Amino acid sequence: MKPQSVTVSLVAKTIFPKLGLSLKGLNSGVFSGSWSGSGAVLEKRSPIDGSLLGRVQQASAEDYEKAMTAAQAAFLAWRDLPAPKRGEVVRQLGNALRELKTELGQIVSLEAGKILSEGEGEVQEMIDICDFAVGLSRQLHGLTIASERPGHRMMEQWQPLGVVGIISAFNFPVAVWAWNSALAAVCGDATIWKPSEKTPLIAIACIKIAEKVCRANGVDPAIFSLVIGEGKTVGELLSNDRRIPLVSATGSTRMGQRVGEVVAKRFGRSLLELGGNNAIIVTPSADLKLAKRAIVFGAVGTAGQRCTSTRRIFVHESIKAEFVASLVAAYAQLPIGSPLEKTTLIGPLIDEAAVAMMQASLKQVKKFGGNVLCGGELVKGNYVTPCIVEAQNDWPVVQHETFAPILYVMGYRELDDAIAMQNAVPQGLSSAIFTTDLREAEKFLSARGSDCGIANVNIGTSGAEIGGAFGGEKETGGGRESGSDAWKAYMRRQTVTINYSNALPLAQGIKFGD
Ligand code: UN1
Numbered sequence: 003m004k005p006q007s008v009t010v011s012l013v014a015k016t017i018f019p020k021l022g023l024s025l026k027g028l029n030s031g032v033f034s035g036s037w038s039g040s041g042a043v044l045e046k047r048s049p050i051d052g053s054l055l056g057r058v059q060q061a062s063a064e065d066y067e068k069a070m071t072a073a074q075a076a077f078l079a080w081r082d083l084p085a086p087k088r089g090e091v092v093r094q095l096g097n098a099l100r101e102l103k104t105e106l107g108q109i110v111s112l113e114a115g116k117i118l119s120e121g122e123g124e125v126q127e128m129i130d131i132c133d134f135a136v137g138l139s140r141q142l143h144g145l146t147i148a149s150e151r152p153g154h155r156m157m158e159q160w161q162p163l164g165v166v167g168i169i170s171a172f173n174f175p176v177a178v179w180a181w182n183s184a185l186a187a188v189c190g191d192a193t194i195w196k197p198s199e200k201t202p203l204i205a206i207a208c209i210k211i212a213e214k215v216c217r218a219n220g221v222d223p224a225i226f227s228l229v230i231g232e233g234k235t236v237g238e239l240l241s242n243d244r245r246i247p248l249v250s251a252t253g254s255t256r257m258g259q260r261v262g263e264v265v266a267k268r269f270g271r272s273l274l275e276l277g278g279n280n281a282i283i284v285t286p287s288a289d290l291k292l293a294k295r296a297i298v299f300g301a302v303g304t305a306g307q308r309c310t311s312t313r314r315i316f317v318h319e320s321i322k323a324e325f326v327a328s329l330v331a332a333y334a335q336l337p338i339g340s341p342l343e344k345t346t347l348i349g350p351l352i353d354e355a356a357v358a359m360m361q362a363s364l365k366q367v368k369k370f371g372g373n374v375l376c377g378g379e380l381v382k383g384n385y386v387t388p389c390i391v392e393a394q395n396d397w398p399v400v401q402h403e404t405f406a407p408i409l410y411v412m413g414y415r416e417l418d419d420a421i422a423m424q425n426a427v428p429q430g431l432s433s434a435i436f437t438t439d440l441r442e443a444e445k446f447l448s449a450r451g452s453d454c455g456i457a458n459v460n461i462g463t464s465g466a467e468i469g470g471a472f473g474g475e476k477e478t479g480g481g482r483e484s485g486s487d488a489w490k491a492y493m494r495r496q497t498v499t500i501n502y503s504n505a506l507p508l509a510q511g512i513k514f515g516d
Contacts, residue, residue, distance in 0.1 A: 003381050004339030004346060010048045010112055013342060014055060017105040021207040023056060031058040031202055031230030032065045033209050034072035035223055040065055041231055046202055049115035049350040049384045050340050058202040061231040066239045069194055069227045073165045074245055076224035077192035081162040083221075088188050089139025094215045095184070096132025099125060099208075106176070106207065108342075113201045114175055115349040115384070116304055117341040128180035128208075130468045131484060138489055139188040153503025160493040162190025167240045169233075169251040169261065172352050173307045173405075175201035176208050178252045178275075181468065181484045182492075183212075183226060189492040192225040194246070196237055198253075200352055202230045233257060241265050248273060248491065252309075255403070255429075255477045262479070273491050274479025275472070277403040278431030280454070280463035281314040281424040283446070285417065286321055288436035289460070290328070296434070296462030297409070298332050302388040303464060305351055306407030309478075310432045310456070310464035314400065316420040319413045326390070326411055330376045333388055338381060350384035351406060357384055360406035366399040367391055367410075378408070395423045403429060417442055425453045431474030432456040432463035455482070 018025050030037035031044070039059030046055045061069065080088065099106065107122035116124065144158035166186045170178040175197060183193045197205035209228045216223035229236050237257075241249055241264040250273040251261045258276040265272040282300065284293045300312030317325050341349030351357050357380060364378045370393070377389035388407035393400050400410050414420035424433055433454040435446040443459045445451055455474030456466060466472055471486035473479070482488045508514060 003385060004337055004343060006051075006340040006343065008340070008342040010050050010053050010055070010342070013108055013112060017108050020102065020105050021109060022210040023203055023207055025056060029056055029058045029203065029206055031206065031228070032061045032069055033213065033223075033226070033228040034069035035076070038065060038068070039230070044199055044202060044230070046113065048112050049352050050112065050342065052383060055112055056203050058206070058230055061229040061236050063235065063239065066229050066231070066236055069229050070165070070243060070245060072224035073192040073194045073227040076222040077162070077165050079222055080192060080225050081190040083190070085139045085142055085188055085190065088190060089136045091215060091219050091221055092132050092139065092184050092187050093136045094219065095212055096129050096136065098211045098215050099129050099132065102211065103129070106204070109204045109207060110175060111341045111349070113204050114172055115341055115352060117346050117349050118344065120304055121341070124174060124177045127177035127468055131180045131184045134468055134485060135184040135188045138185070142189065142489070142493070149499065150509060151501070151507045153501060153505065155500045155502065157498050159496050159498060160189075160490070161496055163492055163494050164247045165192045165194055165245060166492060167243070167246045167249040168193050168195040169237060169240070169249065169253065169257070170195070170197050171253040172198040172200035173304060173309070174252070175204050178483070179205070179208065181472070182250045185489045186492045187225060189489055191492055192227065194227040194229060194240065196229050196231065196240055199230065199232060205230065237261070238264070242268065244268055244270070247271060250481070250483065251275070258479050271491070273481035273483065275309070275481050275483055276477060276479040277429050278309045278311070278474060278478055279313050279401070279403050279427040279429040280310055280432040281316060282312055282463060283417070283420045283424060283435045284315060284317045284321070284325060285435065285437040285439065285442050286318045287439040287442070289438060290321070290325055292460060293436035294325070294328055294332060296436070297329060298336070300462035300464045301409040302333070302336060302348055302407045305348055306388065307352065307356070307405050308464045310466065312409065312463045313403065314395070314410045314412065314424070316412050316414045316423060319415055322413045326375065330390060333376050333390060336388065338385055338387065348388060348407070351386060353384060356405060357386060359404060360386060360408065363399050363402070363404040363406070363408060364389065364391075367393055367397065370394070370397045370399065372397070375411070395426060401427050417445060421446065421451055428477040429474065430454045430476040431478040432458070432466075434458040434461060434463050436460055
């Protein structure tokens with residue numbers, strides 16, 4: 003492991019004041035137009051060295067109620083503002099994030115353990131989605147539809163929905179908030195956000211920025227409300243709350259199953275972005291240099307803690323031995339260490355539980371006869387060496403998403419078999435093929451090809467741009483966030499028919515009375 007020259011406390015000391023965070027004091031974990039919090043105090047430790055980063059006062063049930071009431075009131079005023087005016091507020095939010103990109107990127111590193119470049123990349127995702135949302139604020143169009151009745155016009159319009167609940171995970175602690183809240187904001191919705199308890203400070207920093215922008219524009223800042231707390235308290239309150247028409251939840255399949263069930267029971271909508279078990283197929287015609295780089299970034303980037311991380315590869319038998327050996331050699335070169343050092347590529351896992359989960363999965367895969375080709379050792383603290391294992395697709399541990407840098411390698415002879423194996427898991431988020439053969443690429447993208455929400459050719463499974471709709475099938479939950487027309491989930495669709503004639507013809511030719 004590389005030595006550490008930049009300490010957590012040094013970085014924290016420099017950036018906390020700029021982000022409005024308190025190093026020694028208590029940070030309020032509830033924003034309802036003003037800052038409060040009367041629940042249990044959370045101590046946030048950095049995964050980098052285990053040191054105390056800050057203390058956060060979480061939301062009690064009363065705090066939740068206060069935040070929700072404020073968000074609801076803020077929504078009622080916000081929805082009346084013309085959408086392009088709402089876009090202007092989001093434009094300024096994007097600019098405010100731009101100004102603090104370095105500091106925000108650094109606190110992502112301190113809290114989530116991402117390397118600096120990925121921390122900044124995450125902030126860039128926030129900026130990008132703000133830009134996208136600004137454009138969108140002038141494009142929330144509906145259709146005009148041909149009416150079957152004379153003297154009638156039919157159209158579709160999109161109305162603000164209400165208060166949107168956002169539940170986000172530690173691994174993208176702020177980008178996912180921005181995907182949801184920037185779109186929701188231009189759509190005329192308020193948001194109430196429950197971030198992961200593993201990344202509370204960056205959430206507070208972002209809401210402080212949003213608050214400032216709102217105040218400068220005379221907008222009620224409770225349109226961006228915050229409730230930091232546990233899933234079993236705040237998460238449950240939010241999911242059960244009939245005032246919340248849409249809950250957008252990112253995280254584990256188990257969490258999503260609970261949220262989906264509770265929200266459906268009250269006929270709310272949920273937008274779920276859950277686990278992935280993403281694979282890359284490497285065919286004999288592939289550009290192997292590209293494939294190798296994509297696999298390394300996909301499997302060990304963010305220390306394997308992206309929902310889009312590459313977890314399985316299927317390599318054609320004719321090239322497998324040599325290609326896998328080159329991967330093992332590449333893994334040996336990867337610098338592991340503090341994510342605050344510019345040359346580090348692999349930082350720590352988020353916490354001890356994540357390390358234990360990785361160890362448990364490796365134990366299981368070995369029990370099944372998996373052949374560990376490299377890595378899987380605990381270096382120190384939450385630092386592990388990334389691991390490559392020869393395995394079989396139908397082993398339960400391979401079917402399961404372990405949020406850690408474990409890459410399962412499998413061989414194939416026929417592309418149809420590789421595609422079938424790729425699809426034969428419960429999850430359906432991201433997938434990729436490396437090939438220079440048009441027929442193979444098109445087969446992979448055809449109806450009988452990849453069954454995932456994301457299918458890539460000659461790029462890896464992770465690192466999607468914000469412009470496309472993001473999400474996946476099966477146990478990944480089916481929701482779509484971010485780009486394309488994902489905004490429609492944040493609005494109420496209304497079909498309108500206007501009769502400008504003097505008659506009242508009924509549809510389907512029905513005669514009723516005269
Ligand atoms: C996630 O891990 O929850 O495509 C989101 C990617 C990122 C988003 C990942 N843009 O890897």
